[in-house]
Amino acid sequence: MKRLLLLMLLFGMVVTLSPGYVMAYSGPSYYVMGTMNGVKYLTGGMGLSERTHMQEMAKNYNVKLVFAGPGRAYLANVQVDIKNSNGINLIQRGSNGPWFFAELPAGQYTIIVSHNGNTQTRKLVVGKTLREDIFHFKA
Numbered sequence: 001m002k003r004l005l006l007l008m009l010l011f012g013m014v015v016t017l018s019p020g021y022v023m024a025y026s027g028p029s030y031y032v033m034g035t036m037n038g039v040k041y042l043t044g045g046m047g048l049s050e051r052t053h054m055q056e057m058a059k060n061y062n063v064k065l066v067f068a069g070p071g072r073a074y075l076a077n078v079q080v081d082i083k084n085s086n087g088i089n090l091i092q093r094g095s096n097g098p099w100f101f102a103e104l105p106a107g108q109y110t111i112i113v114s115h116n117g118n119t120q121t122r123k124l125v126v127g128k129t130l131r132e133d134i135f136h137f138k139a
Contacts, residue, residue: 030097031043031045031053036093037088039090040061040102041091043099044099045098054099062102062129063132064130065080065099065100065102065111065133066099067115068098068136069115069137072136075137077094077095078098079115080093082104083110084109085107090109104126106126106127109124110123111123120137
């Protein structure tokens with residue numbers, strides 16, 4: 001009986017400490033939280049578990065940008081520039097995944113996103129509630 005219990009415990013430790021098991025269970029996280037020019041941001045969303053986690057964290061943000069390519073596949077490595085109504089860059093960085101959240105004061109902003117030489121520009125009016133915009137790139 002003790003031998004069986006010891007074997008089960010040993011097997012459990014081997015499976016738990018196995019690199020393949022750990023990667024399959026937890027998966028790496030690539031999201032990044034930060035502040036630039038007084039604006040909080042959150043970017044990432046590589047994989048369903050990361051997007052689920054980010055969605056829980058995103059309750060304090062009022063802007064969500066989503067990046068998609070052909071066939072509506074998610075895109076990462078999109079350059080994001082957010083300018084206020086005076087043309088001052090508040091955010092200027094690449095995305096770590098297909099989602100980019102920002103906490104902006106109420107007002108009007110210019111959003112410029114670029115991927116593989118393709119650039120899109122939009123005006124965005126921000127209030128207290130979440131504003132979501134989806135950017136589609138052809139290639």
